[in-house]
Structures are given as structure tokens and as C-alpha cells.
Amino acid sequence: MTYDLITLELTGMAHGGSAIGRHEGRAIFVPYGIPGEQVSVRIVQDKGRFAIAEVVEVLVSSPDRVQAPCPYFGEGHCGGCQFQSIDYPKQLVLKQQTVRDQLARLGGLPDVTVQPTIPNPTPYGYRSHATFHVAPDGHLGFIKTDHRNVLPVDDCLLLSPTLHDSFEAARDQHFTPGARIRFQSGTDEQPIHFPMGNLADDVAEPLVDKPSHKDNRRNRLPPEPKFSDTLSGEVVHYTIKNRTFRCSAGSFFQVNLPQAEKLVDIILERLNLQGTEKLLDLYSGVGLFTAFLATSAKKVSAVELFAPAVDDAQINLDDLTNVELYLGKIESILPRLSDHYDAAIVDPPRSGMDAPALEALIQLQPQQIVYVSCDPATLARDAKRLTAAGYILANVQPVDMFPQTYHIECVAHFIH
Incomplete structure (x- = not known):
């Protein structure tokens, strides 16, 4: 029709x-x-x-x-960017408005203070990792706007210089059609790339809920998955605020390193730690937030489901004696913790906090919750539950981790 x-x-x-x-x-x-x-x-x-x-x-x-600089931008082409034709200052305003709208419509919170979006230092060249799809001709590309087909590309303006060089070196190679390959670059070092499909096989077995302690490393974790099908390298290292973090293939790290530093600053500012607090770091990954929280708090208990990330965190946090690492599901671990926690930091995936995990956190009733979100819709959903449980959403700070796209990172501060 x-x-x-x-x-x-x-x-x-x-x-x-x-x-x-x-x-x-x-x-x-x-x-x-x-x-x-x-x-x-x-x-x-x-x-x-x-x-x-x-x-x-x-x-x-x-x-x-404005004129979009990328030849692959627009309807029927690459589906990665939505905002290249919008002047960057206007992108920031639209993202602030989107966060405010989602909190009002989905969270029932029309009067929350949403701060102006913190801009990225540069609107292009910021991604430290990216997932490419392999087109039928064996070349690397991205999913088109139809959400089905792959568009082969010769360039991507969002890639950091190091990641761009790695992609350029691999651009003329032929890969298995239909595969997904992740390129991940650290700070001033050779990037790694690995097939995403094999990662799912590596982590398919259920993980055991088990606290890890530095005096019992040998029994702390299941054997680390071996990414035998990595195409290049096994780990990368990121430097954030003069501290280096190891990140294995498959472990999560913020895609935008300068803005990751901003997230750390905002979290510490919101919590205003005095050195006496006991903290939870949920979805703790390789220990990015834990590392900086631990230097200002009495104790940090970090919970992460992905075993290789916990193994990375063990190395990254080796110099900190006031950190406990737990491997497993949040809803399984939190009921077993005997401490009273003054505050919790949560950094869930785009889907937000699972309902059992959120309920387990609410049961502990920390005085403050700092929620780092990459999706304002799921943030609004979880904010609705937290406010129903007696929390006040004091403020939300959008941070533009993803220029040229509709995606927006937020730091939401809840107080009980």
C-alpha cells in the first residue's frame, strides 16, 4: 500500500x-x-x-x-547514528529533554531536576570499542536502518584514532559472513578483536555465587574462560585518572574514556564520602568505580556476574585492602551480606536492574543510591519502584557518552 x-x-x-x-x-x-x-x-x-x-x-x-559528515548516514544506510544532521549543542538539549520526558511519562516523576547534558570533549572519534557485523561478501560493516542487513563500511567517524587504525588494518580482510566481531582498544596499545559468537559459548555455564577474598584467590573463582578464538590479543588496558585497568576480551568497560572520568567525578561528588562509609558497587565490572570509591570509603563490596571481569578486578584492585569482590547474581549475594551499607552504586546494562536484584537492594535500604544508566526508559522504570520504596530522586545528570546517537548516559542520585 x-x-x-x-x-x-x-x-x-x-x-x-x-x-x-x-x-x-x-x-x-x-x-x-x-x-x-x-x-x-x-x-x-x-x-x-x-x-x-x-x-x-x-x-x-x-x-x-547541519550537513552530516559521514557518507553512510541516513535512511537506508548505517543504523548506528541518528543525530549527525543535528548541530552538536542542540543534540545536548534534546538529550536532556528526552531524559526529562522519560522520567515524567514512565516514572511518574515530572518535577525531577535534570541538569544540562555534559558535552563530550569532541563530537567524533570517541569510541574505544565497537562491534562490527560481517556482510555477505565477508567485509566488515554495521547493521542498516532496516535492522536486518549489513552495510559494508570503509570508515567510521566515531572510532578513536587507535581503534580506527586497527579497523583500517582489518578492513580488507575477509571474515565469516554473519559473524559479529568486537574491536576493543586500550590506552596507547594494540587493540584486540574477537568473535562475539564464541563469547556466548564461553560463559554459557552457570556461575557460582561466591565471595572472593584476596587471601583465598585459588578457590575464589571458576576457571577463567579462555578466549581461544580471539583474532588478536587477550586483554587491553585503560588509564582513567592515572589508574590503569586491565580488561579481558568480553569484559565491560565504558566506551568513552574522557566521559568515564566524568562519571567517576560525579559519583564521588554526589556521595560526598567522609571515609567512614560502607559501600556497595553492583554490576561492578572490572572495578572502575570500586577503585575510586575505595580510596574515600571504609569498605566497598563489589558484585559482578561475569567471571573474567571479576578476575580483571582482582588484578586492578590488588593494592586496595578494603575491597571485597563477589561473583554471582545480585539477588543471591545481597541477602547473605551482614554489613549495613551507607550507599550503593549501580551500573546495570541497558535493560536496567532485574526486578529481583532491585528488590534485594531495596531490602538493604542504603541511605543513598547512585544509579548510572545508559537508557532513560529503564532508569525511569526503576526510579518509579525506588520512589515507591521511600527514595527521593534528588537529581539526574545526563552525560553525553555517545555523540551523534540518541543514546545518553545518566547519573541519578536517590536519597532515602
Whole structure:
């Protein structure tokens, strides 16, 4: 079915990066539109209560519209970036508005203070790792906007200089079609790259909930998975605030190193530690936040599910005597902890905190929770539960970890 052209006034930006207009009472989502523009669009997906449309012509252009520098940007091309055609200062404003909107609509929190978005030092060249998909011709690329097919690419403007050099060296190689290959670069060292599919096999066995202690390392963890199918290297090292962190293939580390430092600063500022506090660090990864919390607190108990990341943390935190590492699910470990914790730091994946993990945290009732989120929708969902449990959301600080995309990192400060 072919739809007629519709003229729309775009009035807002949805979480996901599409501008919003209304036609005959229903919302029309328009990728690559900018609020304030008048556009001629054609509906490409009719969802009943709403529709998705493509821009046929920009009738009245926004003063914030710029020429996208990437040849792969736009409808039908690479699906990685949504905002390259929007001037960077405007991107920051739109992200702040998106966070505010999600908290109001999904969290029932319309009056929360959402600070202006902290900009990235540079709007391009910031990614320290990236996942490439292999096209049918064996070349590396990214998923297209249709969410199905792979677009082979010769360049990506978001890659850090080191990661860009690694991709350039591998660009003309032929890989297994359909595979996913992760490129990960550290600070001033050779990047590693490894197939993502094999990682799932490596961590398929259930992990045992077991606290780790530095005087009992031999019995602390199951054997570390061996990434025998890594294409290049096994670990990288990141330097954050003059401290070096080892990160194995598959372990999580923030994609944007300068902004990772900002996250550390914000967390410490919110907690205002006096040296007497006992802290929880949940989804603790390789120990990034734990390392800086431990120098200002009495004790930090860190919980992480991915065994190689805990092994990395054991090395990264070896000089700190007030840290306990726990391997396993949050909801299994927290009920076994006997300490009263003054504050908790949580940094869950995009899906937010699992309900059992969130309930286990609420049961401990720490006075403060600092929630680091990479998805304002799941942050809003979890904020609704936390406020129902007696917490006040004092403020939210957006941090632009992902320029040119709709993604936004937030640091939310809850007080009981």
C-alpha cells in the first residue's frame, strides 16, 4: 500500500531518535527529522495508534540542521547514528529533554531536576570499542536502518584514532559472513578483536555465587574462560585518572574514556564520602568505580556476574585492602551480606536492574543510591519502584557518552 504525502510540524524528539509530529490525532515518528521543522513525509509503517514515516522533503529547515559528515548516514544506510544532521549543542538539549520526558511519562516523576547534558570533549572519534557485523561478501560493516542487513563500511567517524587504525588494518580482510566481531582498544596499545559468537559459548555455564577474598584467590573463582578464538590479543588496558585497568576480551568497560572520568567525578561528588562509609558497587565490572570509591570509603563490596571481569578486578584492585569482590547474581549475594551499607552504586546494562536484584537492594535500604544508566526508559522504570520504596530522586545528570546517537548516559542520585 502506498500512502499519500503528509505535511507535518515536528514538535518533539522521541527516545530512540525520531522526531514527532501529529496527524489526525495520532503520533507520527519521523527518523532524521528535527523538532521545529516542517516536513513532507510518507508513512512507511502503519502501527494503528501511531505510524512511522520517512522524510520526502524538508519544507522549513531547522537552524540546527547541519550537513552530516559521514557518507553512510541516513535512511537506508548505517543504523548506528541518528543525530549527525543535528548541530552538536542542540543534540545536548534534546538529550536532556528526552531524559526529562522519560522520567515524567514512565516514572511518574515530572518535577525531577535534570541538569544540562555534559558535552563530550569532541563530537567524533570517541569510541574505544565497537562491534562490527560481517556482510555477505565477508567485509566488515554495521547493521542498516532496516535492522536486518549489513552495510559494508570503509570508515567510521566515531572510532578513536587507535581503534580506527586497527579497523583500517582489518578492513580488507575477509571474515565469516554473519559473524559479529568486537574491536576493543586500550590506552596507547594494540587493540584486540574477537568473535562475539564464541563469547556466548564461553560463559554459557552457570556461575557460582561466591565471595572472593584476596587471601583465598585459588578457590575464589571458576576457571577463567579462555578466549581461544580471539583474532588478536587477550586483554587491553585503560588509564582513567592515572589508574590503569586491565580488561579481558568480553569484559565491560565504558566506551568513552574522557566521559568515564566524568562519571567517576560525579559519583564521588554526589556521595560526598567522609571515609567512614560502607559501600556497595553492583554490576561492578572490572572495578572502575570500586577503585575510586575505595580510596574515600571504609569498605566497598563489589558484585559482578561475569567471571573474567571479576578476575580483571582482582588484578586492578590488588593494592586496595578494603575491597571485597563477589561473583554471582545480585539477588543471591545481597541477602547473605551482614554489613549495613551507607550507599550503593549501580551500573546495570541497558535493560536496567532485574526486578529481583532491585528488590534485594531495596531490602538493604542504603541511605543513598547512585544509579548510572545508559537508557532513560529503564532508569525511569526503576526510579518509579525506588520512589515507591521511600527514595527521593534528588537529581539526574545526563552525560553525553555517545555523540551523534540518541543514546545518553545518566547519573541519578536517590536519597532515602
